[in-house]
Amino acid sequence: MKNFQYWRNLIIFASSVLLIGITAVIVAYTYQAALGYPHPSRVIHSADDTPAKFGIAYQDVTFKTVDGLRLSAWYTPPKNGAVILVAHGYHGVRDLNMHVFFAKQGYGVVTWDFRAHGESDGDLSTIGYYEVRDAEAALDFALAQPNVKKVGAWGGSMGGAVSIMAAAKRNEISAVVADSAYATLEGQLDTMVKVAALRPLVRFFAEREAGMSVDMVRPVDHIARLSPRPILIIQGLADDSIPINSAQLLYDAASEPKLLWQEPNVGHVGMKTVYPDQYEKKVFAFFDAVLRK
Numbered sequence: 001m002k003n004f005q006y007w008r009n010l011i012i013f014a015s016s017v018l019l020i021g022i023t024a025v026i027v028a029y030t031y032q033a034a035l036g037y038p039h040p041s042r043v044i045h046s047a048d049d050t051p052a053k054f055g056i057a058y059q060d061v062t063f064k065t066v067d068g069l070r071l072s073a074w075y076t077p078p079k080n081g082a083v084i085l086v087a088h089g090y091h092g093v094r095d096l097n098m099h100v101f102f103a104k105q106g107y108g109v110v111t112w113d114f115r116a117h118g119e120s121d122g123d124l125s126t127i128g129y130y131e132v133r134d135a136e137a138a139l140d141f142a143l144a145q146p147n148v149k150k151v152g153a154w155g156g157s158m159g160g161a162v163s164i165m166a167a168a169k170r171n172e173i174s175a176v177v178a179d180s181a182y183a184t185l186e187g188q189l190d191t192m193v194k195v196a197a198l199r200p201l202v203r204f205f206a207e208r209e210a211g212m213s214v215d216m217v218r219p220v221d222h223i224a225r226l227s228p229r230p231i232l233i234i235q236g237l238a239d240d241s242i243p244i245n246s247a248q249l250l251y252d253a254a255s256e257p258k259l260l261w262q263e264p265n266v267g268h269v270g271m272k273t274v275y276p277d278q279y280e281k282k283v284f285a286f287f288d289a290v291l292r293k
Contacts, residue, residue, distance in 0.1 A: 037125070037127065037189075037192070037202075037206045037210075038116075038124050038125055038126065038127075038206060038209045038210040039116070039123060039124065039125070039209075040090065040091045040116060040117065040125055041091070042116075042117060042118060043091070043092060043093040043117070043118065044093065044118055044119060045093060045094070045096065045118070049096060050074065050096070051074060051076060051096065051099050051100055051103060053096075054100045054104075056076055056099070056100055056103045056104070057076060057077075058074045058075060058076045058099075058103075058109075059074070059075045059076075060072075060073075060074065061073050061074070061075045061141070063112075063137050063138065063140070063141040064137060065115070065133045065134055065136075065137045066133055066136070066137070067130070067133060069115050069120065069121040069122045069134075070120065070121045071112045071113060071114075071115065071120040071121070071134055071137060071138070072094075072112065072113050072118060072119035072120050073094065073110055073111060073112035073113070073138065073141070074094060074099060074109070074110075074111045074112075075108070075109070075110050075141070075142075075145070076099065076103045076108055076109045077108050077145065077146075077147065078106065078107055078108030078147060078148060079106035079107075079108075080106040080107060080291075080292055081147060081148065081149040081150065081291075081292075082107055082108065082148075082149065082150045082151070082152065082287070082291035082292060083107065083108035083109065083110060083142040083145070083148050083150075083151050083152075084102045084107050084108070084109050084110075084151075084152050084153065084154055084287065085110050085135060085138050085139060085142065085151060085152070085153040085154070085155075085163070085173070086098045086099055086102065086109055086110065086111040086112075086154050086155075086159075087112075087114070087135060087138075087153065087154070087155035087156070087158075087159030087160070087162050087163050088111075088113075088114065088117070088155075088156060088157075088158075088159050089156050089157030089158045089159055089180075089269065090125065090127050090157060090158040091117075092117065092156075092157075092159075093113055093117060093118040094111040094112055094113050094118055095111055095156065095159075096111070097272075098111070098154060098156070099111040101272075101280075102154070105284060107287070107291075108142070108145070108148060110138045110141060110142050112134065112138050114131050114134050114158075114159075114162075115130065115131065115133075115134055120134075124209075124210060126210050126212055126217070127158055127185060127188065127217065128158055128161050128162055128165065128185055128217040128219075129185075129210075129212050129216055129217045131158065131162045132162055132165045132166050132169065134162070135153070135162050135163060135165075135166035136166055136169070136170060139151060139166065139170055139172060139173060143172060150174050150290070150291045151172055151173055151174060151291075152173065152174055152175040152176065152177075152287050152290065152291050153166065153167060153173050153175070153176045153177070154176075154177045154179070154283070155176070155177070155178055155179065155181065156179045156180060156269045157179075157180050157181065157182075157241070157242070157268065157269055158181075158182075159181075160177075160178035160179050160180060160181025160182075161178070161181040161182050161185075161217070161219045163176050163177075163178055163181075164176060164178055164181060164219040164222060164223050164226070164231070164250070165217075165219055165222050167226050167229065167231075168222035168223065168225040168226060169222075171229075173229070174229055174290050174291060175229055175230050175231070175232075175286065175287055175290040175291060176226060176229070176230075176231045176232070177231075177232045177234065177283055177286060177287070178219075178231060178232070178233050178234065178250065179234040179235075179269055179271065179272075180234065180235050180236070180239060180241070180242060180246075180247075180268050180269040180270075181219060181233070181235075181242075181246065181247075181250065182219070182242045182243065182246050183218070183219060183220040183243065183245075183246045183249040183250050183253075184214075184217070184218045184219070184220055184249075185214040185215075185216075185217035185218065186214045186215060186218075187242075187243040187246070188242055188243070189202070189203060189206070189214055190243070191240075191241065191242055191243055219250065220249050220250055220253045221253070223250055223253050223254045224253055224254060224255045226254065226255070227254070227255035227256060227257070228255075228256075228257065229290075230257040230258065230259070230286065230289075230290060231254055231257075231258050231259070232258075232259045232261065232282070232283070232286045233247050233250050233251050233254070233258070233259065233260050233261070234247065234261045234262075234271050235247035235261075235262055235271075236262070236263055236264075236265070236266025236267050236268065236270050236271055236274070237262055237263065237264045237265070237266065238264065238265050238266055238267050238270075239266070239267055239268045239270075240267070240268070241267075241268035242268065247260060247262055248260070248262075259286065261282060263275065
């Protein structure tokens with residue numbers, strides 16, 4: 001009997017130690033994974049990777065956010081009185097291709113690195129919350145430039161979500177194109193964290209590090225305030241980087257005027273690559289109708 005109790009107690013003890021060890025490993029893993037979200041590794045353009053490479057005149061500029069961060073940017077003055085704010089995605093860098101895309105059509109362009117990205121200040125990304133301040137700083141810079149009469153916004157992925165929330169806050173943004181924008185940061189985080197069982201822990205650690213709740217970032221709750229200013233919402237139906245119903249949720253929540261463009265077999269921010277001619281026609285028809293009046 002004593003021998004049985006000895007082995008039973010030993011098994012219970014060993015099992016408890018094993019369970020504690022597994023739990024510690026899971027917690028440590030999720031903690032490290034969570035820290036990566038508010039602190040993304042930086043991507044920086046090479047010295048010759050600028051609009052000049054495509055024959056586009058531009059200026060290297062900086063401007064400050066209301067919380068004192070210096071953002072690095074490119075600015076091309078408009079030939080038609082209108083400027084497009086180009087907002088890149090999470091873990092990205094100012095979008096050279098979209099800068100050239102708009103500048104070639106005579107639009108002025110402000111393309112910047114979000115906080116904690118590229119060459120801009122900051123080491124904390126909130127994947128949309130404080131980034132609205134960055135978009136506002138870009139807007140204020142554009143409005144202060146000569147010969148600027150109207151401003152529109154194009155955003156890809158996180159940049160699309162930020163453009164929606166910034167436009168909801170600032171009426172000076174006359175039109176928005178949101179390409180592959182998430183509807184809620186909660187849904188976006190669930191997509192980023194593939195193992196469902198780990199999501200609560202990752203969310204807890206990420207929110208603690210960022211000092212804010214993911215529930216505070218919900219473009220779907222702000223998008224109706226754009227009306228009567230128009231929005232064009234774009235998403236490929238093979239997008240596995242954001243929830244696949246993001247564009248539909250945003251469209252359903254938006255007020256008129258609103259447009260939705262979706263296509264099968266197109267990935268994240270992939271519409272311009274798969275349908276380049278249609279993308280150009282739709283985006284410029286949309287912005288021209290509002291910004292070139």
